[in-house]
Amino acid sequence: MMDYQKPIPLKTQDNKPFWDAADQHEMALQKCNSCGHYAHPPGPSCAKCGSQDLTWEQLGSDVKASVYSYIISYRPFLPGFQDDLPLIIAQAELEKAPGVKMMCNILDCKTEDVYVGMPVKMIWQDIAKDRALPQWVPAM
Amino acid sequence: MMGTITDRCAIVGVGESERSRNSGTTPLHMALDAARAALTDAGLEAKDIDGFMSYNENDSCTSHELATYLGVRPKYVKDIHGGGASTEMLVADAVGLIEMGEMNTVMIFRSMNGSSGQQVGRGYDSDMLQTALSGGSYIIPYGSASPSQWFGMFATRHMYETGITKEHLGHVCLSFYEHAQKNPRAFLHGKPLTMEKYLETPDISYPFNIHDSCVELDEANAIIVTASDRAADCRQRPVYIMGLESRQCHPHAHYWEDTSQVAADYVADGLYQSAGVKPEDIDVAAIYDCFSWVVLRQLEAYGFAPRGEVGDFAAEGNLKIGGKLPTNTAGGMLSEGYTHGMNNALELVRQLRHDYKGTERQVKDCELGICTGWAGPDIAGALILRN
Numbered sequence: 001m002m003d004y005q006k007p008i009p010l011k012t013q014d015n016k017p018f019w020d021a022a023d024q025h026e027m028a029l030q031k032c033n034s035c036g037h038y039a040h041p042p043g044p045s046c047a048k049c050g051s052q053d054l055t056w057e058q059l060g061s062d063v064k065a066s067v068y069s070y071i072i073s074y075r076p077f078l079p080g081f082q083d084d085l086p087l088i089i090a091q092a093e094l095e096k097a098p099g100v101k102m103m104c105n106i107l108d109c110k111t112e113d114v115y116v117g118m119p120v121k122m123i124w125q126d127i128a129k130d131r132a133l134p135q136w137v138p139a140m
Numbered sequence: 141m142m143g144t145i146t147d148r149c150a151i152v153g154v155g156e157s158e159r160s161r162n163s164g165t166t167p168l169h170m171a172l173d174a175a176r177a178a179l180t181d182a183g184l185e186a187k188d189i190d191g192f193m194s195y196n197e198n199d200s201c202t203s204h205e206l207a208t209y210l211g212v213r214p215k216y217v218k219d220i221h222g223g224g225a226s227t228e229m230l231v232a233d234a235v236g237l238i239e240m241g242e243m244n245t246v247m248i249f250r251s252m253n254g255s256s257g258q259q260v261g262r263g264y265d266s267d268m269l270q271t272a273l274s275g276g277s278y279i280i281p282y283g284s285a286s287p288s289q290w291f292g293m294f295a296t297r298h299m300y301e302t303g304i305t306k307e308h309l310g311h312v313c314l315s316f317y318e319h320a321q322k323n324p325r326a327f328l329h330g331k332p333l334t335m336e337k338y339l340e341t342p343d344i345s346y347p348f349n350i351h352d353s354c355v356e357l358d359e360a361n362a363i364i365v366t367a368s369d370r371a372a373d374c375r376q377r378p379v380y381i382m383g384l385e386s387r388q389c390h391p392h393a394h395y396w397e398d399t400s401q402v403a404a405d406y407v408a409d410g411l412y413q414s415a416g417v418k419p420e421d422i423d424v425a426a427i428y429d430c431f432s433w434v435v436l437r438q439l440e441a442y443g444f445a446p447r448g449e450v451g452d453f454a455a456e457g458n459l460k461i462g463g464k465l466p467t468n469t470a471g472g473m474l475s476e477g478y479t480h481g482m483n484n485a486l487e488l489v490r491q492l493r494h495d496y497k498g499t500e501r502q503v504k505d506c507e508l509g510i511c512t513g514w515a516g517p518d519i520a521g522a523l524i525l526r527n
Contacts, residue, residue, distance in 0.1 A: 007266040009277040019277070040397070041275035047391055069297035069399055072346035077285040078266050089284050091293060091399065101397060103293075105282050111346075116300040133281055 004127045005080030014042050017056050023132050025124045027059040029097060040100045063122040064139060065092035068101050072111050086111050092120055092136050108137045143383050143414035149235045150371040150378035151525065152245075153182025153364035154486040159327060159477045162256040163358035168201035170360035171251035172209055178247065178362040183375025186210035189364070191237060191246035193218045195226035195480070200251050216243055224428050224481045225387055225513030226250070227363070228521030232386030234365040244366060250482045251360030275397075287430060287516070288345040288353060294399045294517055295347050295433040301400075304436060306347060308451030310338040312432040313351045313474055315459040320471030322461075322501045327355050328475040352432040354473035361482035363489070379492045382508070383415025383524040390518050403520035404441035404512065411442075411510075415524035419443040422524070423506035424491050425467040426484035428514035429474050435459075435467070438512055442522070466491075466503045485511045485523075492527040 011019045021028035030042035034051035045052045070090035076082045088106040106114055107123075119139040124132045155177025157163075157170040171194075179186060192203035192214050203217035216237070220226060227248065234246035269285055270276035284290065298304065317333040320326035333351060341349040371378035388410075390403035412418060419442060427435045436450045444465055445453035458464040470476045470487035477483055488509045496502035512522040 006283070007270060007280045009281050010267060010270045012271075012277070015277055041278050069293050069300070071289050071292035071296060072343065073283060073289060074342065074346075075344055076283070077289065078269075078280065078283055081283040084283070087283055089282055089289060089293070091297075101399070103279050103282050103284060116297065127281075 006127070007078060007080070008128055008131055009133065014044055018042055021058070022124075022134055023130055025061050025132055027061065027063050027122070027134065028056045029059060029100060030054050031057045038097050038100045040102070059094075059096055061122075061124070063134075064095040065102075065120050065122070065136065066095070067091070067106065067114060067116055067118040067120060068093040069116060070106070070114055072114075088114050090114070090136070092122075102134070104134065104136045106136050106138070113138070143416055145235055145239070145384065146382050146415060147380045148368055149238055149365055150368050150380045151363055151489050152366050152371050152374040152376055152378050153178040153184065154489050155179070155181050155362050156483065156486060157251070157360040159325065159357050159359045160255070161357060163253055166201070167199065167251040167253060167257075167360065168205055168209065170358065171201055171206050171249050171362070174249055174251065174360035174362040175206060175210060175247060178364050181376060182364045184245070184364065186212045189245050189247045190214050191216040191218075191234065191243040193220075193230045193234065193246060193248045195220045195222040195230065195250060196252070197221065197223060199253070199257060203249075206249065222515060224430065224515040225519050225521040226480065226515070227482045227485050228384065228511065228513040228523050229387040231363070231365060231381065231523060232384050232521070235381060235384070238365070238367050244370065246365045247362055248365065249360060249362040250479050252479065253358045254356045254478055255358050257358070286345065288348050290516070291431050291434060292345045292348055294402065294437070295431070297399045298433070298437060299347065302448045302451070304433075304451040306339065307335065308436065308454055309347065309352055309432040310335050311451075311454040312429075312435045312459065313338055315454065315457070316429065316468050316472040316474045317351075318460055319469050320475035323470045323476060326471035326476040327357055328471065347433070348431055351474070354430045354478040355475060357477040357479075359477055359479045359483070361479050361486055363482070363485060377493045377527060379489045379525050379527060381523060382417065382526050383411055383413070385411040385414065385522055387519060387521045399517070402437060402441065402517040404438050404514060407512075407520050407522050408442045411522045411524060417508060417524060422465065422508050422510050424469065424488065424503045424509040425465050426488040426509065426511040427467050427472075428481050428484065428512050429468055429472040430478070430514065432474065434514055438514060442510065442512065461501070461503055466506075469501065469503060481513050488525060492525055494527070
């Protein structure tokens with residue numbers, strides 16, 4: 001864990017509740033009280049309707065999704081990824097929040113096995129002291 | 141029905157610098173070469189230009205510097221931050237300023253050491269990228285930092301939904317590489333591509349291999365726009381601006397939140413309405429081609445083939461000279477060279493002027509052309525030009 005060379009998510013004014021929850025192995029999503037859409041990535045107001053009436057909803061730590069799209073990266077474009085190639089970078093479409101797609105890696109999966117629609121489940125990867133990153137593995 | 145801006149302005153000159161992997165010079169020197177070539181092409185002198193505009197990603201010289209070293213004092217300079225679709229946006233701005241009488245003649249240029257200098261998607265600090273990109277903390281920690289990865293995410297989903305295959309992407313590449321073989325100035329002139337070779341080339345970011353990606357080079361391009369009544373005094377046959385849509389933005393396209401829509405989907409209606417023409421009227425095309433798939437997705441957006449049939453449209457040879465929609469006839473950014481969209485615009489102007497008349501490069505009897513810009517799934521713009 002101390003050898004983690006990859007970029008660590010930067011906390012900002014807008015995304016801090018998400019990453020604070022992630023550090024506790026919980027998923028929290030920003031939601032718009034005016035139009036009912038999830039506002040992900042979180043922002044200063046809802047990108048669907050402009051409302052500033054936003055709250056945070058806890059989704060817990062048992063989060064399921066399916067692969068909406070993916071690419072397979074054979075070259076590292078950022079530091080720390082050299083040993084992970086080929087790397088599956090995907091969009092996970094959340095089962096509980098179908099409008100939300102999260103960019104992620106699909107771990108423990110051969111590149112020839114990934115497909116659009118593949119069921120995946122979230123796991124927590126501890127990447128630094130008190131920091132955790134949501135990641136995804138094939139759901140058995 | 142003609143739009144309000146139809147035929148009121150024209151492109152009267154185009155020019156470019158040398159094209160190379162390593163220019164050994166600065167963007168200012170290359171911009172001056174391109175600007176002087178465009179002035180010669182138009183039969184104008186530098187003092188005839190009263191407005192200079194450019195776009196960059198902190199990798200170029202300014203419009204003010206270019207004007208200074210052409211020895212003129214312009215009324216107006218403008219530099220915007222931007223990549224693809226900026227050519228279309230600046231042409232629209234030039235038309236607006238000419239129409240309001242603020243300006244007579246505008247030079248628009250793009251100069252970049254895109255190979256030897258700062259390359260798109262490479263050499264950035266990862267924390268800076270997280271801050272610079274909207275939603276960056278949800279992208280960068282997963283290793284996604286290259287346009288090939290961002291656009292690939294859209295491509296895989298679109299291929300899944302429409303049945304577009306790797307071979308279909310290959311047909312886009314083959315068509316443009318074939319054009320490059322007719323263009324001695326194309327960087328990949330002398331390097332033809334076969335489907336067999338395309339398919340056996342390993343991927344960089346599936347679904348893209350090196351042939352699906354543009355050729356990053358050092359180069360500058362310039363375009364001169366003026367009012368139509370002044371265009372008659374220029375050396376070249378004017379290419380009139382029939383219609384345009386300058387810069388449509390698709391909200392919240394963080395490269396991953398909604399991969400089903402792209403900004404180009406919203407450009408077509410306004411574009412064709414402003415020109416008073418339909419897709420079937422277009423004879424020749426310059427389609428932004430940072431990646432092969434981007435061409436297919438735009439052909440769908442601009443109504444050249446129905447969704448689900450764009451792959452076959454390319455496979456049937458329709459993008460080649462002699463096909464239904466000869467596209468990127470100098471080789472495009474996939475094989476001529478990459479200057480953030482402007483070299484394709486130069487080629488379209490030359491085709492519409494019939495500069496290649498009597499050669500195999502000329503699209504026969506072409507009257508009407510489309511030039512599209514794509515900064516990504518989030519920003520697009522387009523022009524319709526006529527001779």
